[in-house]
Amino acid sequence: MLTVPVGTQIIFAGILFFLGLIGLLVRRNMIFMLMSIEVMFNSAGLVFIIAGTHWKQPDGQVMFIFILAVTAVEVSIALALILQVYHHFKTLDADAVNNLKDTN
Amino acid sequence: MNVFFYIAAIVAIVSTIMAISGKNAIHSLLYLILSLLAVSVIFYLLSAPFIAALEVIIYAGAIMVLFIFVTMMLNIGLERESENKWLKPRMWIVPSILAVILLVTLIMSLKNVAPVSPDKEAILPKQVGISLFSTYLLGVEIAAILLMAGVIGAYHLGSQKKKVIHRFLKTN
Numbered sequence: 001m002l003t004v005p006v007g008t009q010i011i012f013a014g015i016l017f018f019l020g021l022i023g024l025l026v027r028r029n030m031i032f033m034l035m036s037i038e039v040m041f042n043s044a045g046l047v048f049i050i051a052g053t054h055w056k057q058p059d060g061q062v063m064f065i066f067i068l069a070v071t072a073v074e075v076s077i078a079l080a081l082i083l084q085v086y087h088h089f090k091t092l093d094a095d096a097v098n099n100l101k102d103t104n
Numbered sequence: 105m106n107v108f109f110y111i112a113a114i115v116a117i118v119s120t121i122m123a124i125s126g127k128n129a130i131h132s133l134l135y136l137i138l139s140l141l142a143v144s145v146i147f148y149l150l151s152a153p154f155i156a157a158l159e160v161i162i163y164a165g166a167i168m169v170l171f172i173f174v175t176m177m178l179n180i181g182l183e184r185e186s187e188n189k190w191l192k193p194r195m196w197i198v199p200s201i202l203a204v205i206l207l208v209t210l211i212m213s214l215k216n217v218a219p220v221s222p223d224k225e226a227i228l229p230k231q232v233g234i235s236l237f238s239t240y241l242l243g244v245e246i247a248a249i250l251l252m253a254g255v256i257g258a259y260h261l262g263s264q265k266k267k268v269i270h271r272f273l274k275t276n
Contacts, residue, residue, distance in 0.1 A: 002149050004109045012113045023124030031129045053150045058231040061155050062240050069247040073254030075167050079174045080261035
């Protein structure tokens with residue numbers, strides 16, 4: 001079976017998480033920011049799976065299923081919000097949506 | 105088996121870098137799907153085959169399709185003039201090569217792995233289901249409430265609101 005040390009696996013999950021974090025911080029396009037959040041969710045789930053495999057308990061996989069449900073809800077709500085923002089502001093730039101006043 | 109883990113990890117990292125640094129949203133989404141498939145290979149190597157299937161079906165199958173639909177809805181007017189550039193080989197040759205590497209990894213690991221025996225290492229879906237519906241039953245119900253709220257919220261936010269104007273205020 002897989003004999004990669006657990007530390008290496010956690011490091012891989014950490015690299016993925018920080019790539020998502022960098023994308024979330026650098027990009028201003030809302031689609032790309034949402035994609036970066038997806039990468040971060042995925043790496044968090046990967047850590048759960050690694051821990052569940054390490055201790056040979058099914059709890060890690062149960063937690064991943066919960067993360068999957070949360071991610072599905074988050075993506076659908078966020079994409080609906082992005083559609084509304086695009087219809088209202090005609091742009092996907094996150095910096096254009098920093099004012100609360102009514103623009104029309 | 106270890107080398108497959110490293111190959112899949114490198115593919116995941118490279119495709120994630122390409123996904124978050126791309127200009128075009130559709131190309132980045134394809135790289136992101138590739139990253140999710142690579143992580144799915146790692147789940148399989150970590151003896152969680154049920155989660156690997158869920159990752160492919162739900163993440164790469166459902167959530168990313170939702171992303172692609174919304175991106176296509178939004179950019180349909182903006183990307184019209186750059187449509188011809190999508191068909192250049194350099195747009196699809198690198199994801200193809202990475203996907204082929206993943207496929208070869210999967211095939212090799214399936215060939216080298218011992219025939220699936222009642223191995224104590226692997227956590228079978230039966231254990232996951234028993235744990236999910238006994239220990240974490242309250243969590244399942246809370247997740248159901250969350251999904252219901254998500255459905256209602258997405259319907260409410262996604263519906264186009266008609267502008268209601270009194271007939272005296274109509275200009276024509």
